Amino acid sequence: MSEYSPTRRTPRKHKRVVREGTERFDADGVKLEPADMMTERQREADDDKRILGELPPHWAVFNDKR
Secondary structure (H helix, E strand, O other): OOOOOOOOOOOOOOOOOOOOOOOOOOOOOOOOHHHHHHHHHHHHHHHHHHHHHHOOHHHHOOOOOE
């Protein structure tokens, strides 16, 4: 590194530091995922099963008539 000089005519250039990030991700559409192989009906059935599994028990539909 050069020392500071008030008589220096040209400014020193900044040395850019580039570090590789730790982020690792796949862009959408790059890799084939299991969901890409499913039909629309299979996706809807999977969504329904997931949603029904997430609902609280008191939201259940009862078909029993008393």
